[in-house]
Amino acid sequence: MTRPLELTTDVLVIGGGPAATWAALKAAQAGADVVLADKGYCGTSGAAASAGTGIWYVEPDPEAREKAMASREALGGYLADRRWMVRVLDQTYAGVNELATAGRYPFPIVDGRPLRRGVQGPEYMRRMRILVRRAGVRILDHSPVTELLVAADGSVAGAAGHRLQTDEPYRVRAAAVVLATGGCAFLSGTLGCHVNTGDGHLMAAELGAELSGMEFSNAYAIAPEFTTLTKTAYYSFATFYREDGSVLEGAGSTRGRSVIARALLREKVYCVLDRADAETQAKMRLGQPNFFLTFDRLGIDPFTQRFPITLLLEGTVRGTGGIRVVSEDCATSVPGLYVAGDAATRELICGGFTGGGSHNAAWAIASGAWAGQGAARYAASLGPAANRRPATGAGGAGLRPTGAPDRNLGHRDVVAAVQAEVLPYDKNYLRHGDRLTPALEALHGVWREVRAGLHGTGADAVRTRQAAAMTAHARWMYTAALARTESRGMHKREDYPDQDPAWRHRLLVGGLDEPWTRPDEVAPVGPEEFAALGSPGLAGTSGAYLRAAS
Amino acid sequence: MIEIVSRERCIACDRCVEVCPRNVFDRGADGVPVIARQADCQTCFMCEAYCPADALFVAPLAHPARPDSPLRDEDRLAAAGLLGSYRREIGWGRGRTPGARFAVGPELPATPPPIVTTVTTRTEIGEGIGDTISEEVTR
Numbered sequence: 001m002t003r004p005l006e007l008t009t010d011v012l013v014i015g016g017g018p019a020a021t022w023a024a025l026k027a028a029q030a031g032a033d034v035v036l037a038d039k040g041y042c043g044t045s046g047a048a049a050s051a052g053t054g055i056w057y058v059e060p061d062p063e064a065r066e067k068a069m070a071s072r073e074a075l076g077g078y079l080a081d082r083r084w085m086v087r088v089l090d091q092t093y094a095g096v097n098e099l100a101t102a103g104r105y106p107f108p109i110v111d112g113r114p115l116r117r118g119v120q121g122p123e124y125m126r127r128m129r130i131l132v133r134r135a136g137v138r139i140l141d142h143s144p145v146t147e148l149l150v151a152a153d154g155s156v157a158g159a160a161g162h163r164l165q166t167d168e169p170y171r172v173r174a175a176a177v178v179l180a181t182g183g184c185a186f187l188s189g190t191l192g193c194h195v196n197t198g199d200g201h202l203m204a205a206e207l208g209a210e211l212s213g214m215e216f217s218n219a220y221a222i223a224p225e226f227t228t229l230t231k232t233a234y235y236s237f238a239t240f241y242r243e244d245g246s247v248l249e250g251a252g253s254t255r256g257r258s259v260i261a262r263a264l265l266r267e268k269v270y271c272v273l274d275r276a277d278a279e280t281q282a283k284m285r286l287g288q289p290n291f292f293l294t295f296d297r298l299g300i301d302p303f304t305q306r307f308p309i310t311l312l313l314e315g316t317v318r319g320t321g322g323i324r325v326v327s328e329d330c331a332t333s334v335p336g337l338y339v340a341g342d343a344a345t346r347e348l349i350c351g352g353f354t355g356g357g358s359h360n361a362a363w364a365i366a367s368g369a370w371a372g373q374g375a376a377r378y379a380a381s382l383g384p385a386a387n388r389r390p391a392t393g394a395g396g397a398g399l400r401p402t403g404a405p406d407r408n409l410g411h412r413d414v415v416a417a418v419q420a421e422v423l424p425y426d427k428n429y430l431r432h433g434d435r436l437t438p439a440l441e442a443l444h445g446v447w448r449e450v451r452a453g454l455h456g457t458g459a460d461a462v463r464t465r466q467a468a469a470m471t472a473h474a475r476w477m478y479t480a481a482l483a484r485t486e487s488r489g490m491h492k493r494e495d496y497p498d499q500d501p502a503w504r505h506r507l508l509v510g511g512l513d514e515p516w517t518r519p520d521e522v523a524p525v526g527p528e529e530f531a532a533l534g535s536p537g538l539a540g541t542s543g544a545y546l547r548a549a550s
Numbered sequence: 551m552i553e554i555v556s557r558e559r560c561i562a563c564d565r566c567v568e569v570c571p572r573n574v575f576d577r578g579a580d581g582v583p584v585i586a587r588q589a590d591c592q593t594c595f596m597c598e599a600y601c602p603a604d605a606l607f608v609a610p611l612a613h614p615a616r617p618d619s620p621l622r623d624e625d626r627l628a629a630a631g632l633l634g635s636y637r638r639e640i641g642w643g644r645g646r647t648p649g650a651r652f653a654v655g656p657e658l659p660a661t662p663p664p665i666v667t668t669v670t671t672r673t674e675i676g677e678g679i680g681d682t683i684s685e686e687v688t689r
Binding site for chain 2: 039040041043044045046049050052105106107108109110115118119120122123124141142164165189191192193194195226227228229233236237275276279280283284286287288289290292293294296297298
């Protein structure tokens with residue numbers, strides 16, 4: 001085997017999307033030496049780069065902020081925490097303004113004022129890469145991480161992976177690590193999400209981190225059939241039709257998506273964006289140019305001609321679940337391990353429902369900044385001795401099978417087996433215990449095979465680890481989905497159709513061979529609890545801050 | 551998926567090799583990048599956005615186009631102005647204003663769609679380049 005490339009640094013950021021770049025930037029600004037390792041190319045990889053996204057950017061005006069916080073609390077089932085919303089709104093406002101000034105992002109000017117409520121993905125990530133490089137961060141592109149390194153005391157000590165373009169293994173010794181690896185869309189074909197296979201979740205769990213909100217994992221987006229173009233928002237201008245040309249009543253881009261899912265189980269569904277007038281059509285083109293690439297290239301006028309649609313699973317990319325955050329600097333329960341963006345749970349600001357952009361984009365900026373700063377502080381506290389700690393690879397499934405490597409078990413088979421349980425609308429979207437239970441059993445079976453025999457080396461190890469991560473991810477999703485015996489947020493159970501007040505708490509899930517769940521002892525801080533707290537100061541409260549309202 | 555690297559247009563800068571988030575391209579022996587792992591392409595159009603020579607074409611399908619597909623006909627796509635169209639739309643390239651400057655989308659309707667009673671004729675097949683595409687999409 002080739003001798004690995006060896007690097008040492010204070011902070012290692014894993015990922016290359018918005019959260020990763022904000023973490024790297026803020027860690028570097030805090031004085032840390034930083035390495036950023038991206039599975040793809042920092043600037044193009046991930047859900048944000050290829051799309052356009054709104055951002056939860058709200059002027060610091062009390063009335064506007066109150067409205068922004070109140071707008072989605074019911075939708076999220078009141079599992080959010082207003083203290084986090086307040087600080088995310090502040091940090092997002094500062095971050096977006098920094099992007100505009102230091103990053104020279106060309107925000108639109110409307111009535112003489114810049115409009116900063118959204119960004120175009122390619123432009124945003126191109127400029128974030130420039131900011132990160134200018135801050136002195138070393139970027140490793142095409143360098144997927146396959147496992148974390150762990151010190152004798154259980155704290156994280158870096159990561160190891162494989163550089164795809166030079167086909168060489170590498171290791172980065174680091175005092176602290178930020179996981180910004182995104183959510184998991186199970187290679188469903190949703191736009192820009194092929195790198196989002198839940199790798200960070202598996203690596204964190206292997207070190208003992210918990211996850212939260214994994215039952216809120218069934219986001220599906222509308223796309224023209226056989227394309228990747230998931231941009232559900234514009235379908236609010238659509239009328240949906242059955243195969244026979246009759247209107248599919250009740251179908252819609254928001255609450256009516258389950259009607260579409262139900263219809264798709266039986267027949268093809270078509271749509272026309274016939275509710276957009278000429279002025280709206282022109283604005284749609286300006287707002288999201290890549291939305292029209294597909295139609296223009298297929299010779300379809302989406303405003304007058306019907307086209308078949310599908311729903312693609314966005315899993316925890318636009319669901320809210322992720323690695324549990326235990327303090328306001330986005331630390332996990334593993335010493336030295338921080339988490340940001342879609343890899344982290346977003347329940348803290350949106351409860352059991354997100355969808356695309358907006359809150360996710362804001363969370364990426366805010367959690368990225370805090371995780372980067374937190375990791376820099378932690379690294380400074382360890383000092384230069386940190387990288388002399390003995391460190392061993394913590395990767396299990398897909399890398400170090402417990403039995404003899406099974407040559408008949410390929411990563412493609414594993415992915416196909418997992419997809420068969422998580423993609424179908426009648427299992428994941430239209431949820432019922434009678435269908436979730438056998439699906440979870442099947443996934444446990446896949447895991448046992450993966451654990452015992454799935455093995456890869458070199459670039460192949462990247463793929464076996466992805467397959468293992470997707471298997472683990474799916475099991476946490478359905479373990480939590482079965483445990484939450486009610487409907488709340490995006491988690492809708494046909495066998496438990498009502499929201500149950502006894503379930504107004506967040507649900508933790510964890511474990512690898514034996515998944516477990518338990519209620520989060522930290523209670524949500526909704527509008528009423530927040531009002532009862534008065535105006536709590538946010539500074540210097542650290543861990544106690546999170547436990548204050550429990 | 552990525553279908554075309556134009557041998558005529560390519561300036562062998564390897565930018566696509568560098569920026570593809572899925573590492574789909576390999577450097578070619580003669581300098582023109584090779585589509586080495588098409589199955590890994592995620593149809594994100596990012597390579598097109600970064601190509602300074604408008605030499606790439608990504609078909610908007612999540613599967614490979616058929617060999618006889620117009621989506622693999624370079625001359626036809628070039629004539630239709632589709633090579634480099636994404637880069638033009640987002641305003642990247644010398645002398646262009648970034649599209650981000652103009653990216654103000656419409657207000658989304660707050661009310662659910664009304665039930666439409668008049669049913670228009672279903673049209674799947676578009677004009678021009680799309681003549682034979684819809685069949686491909688719905689196969």
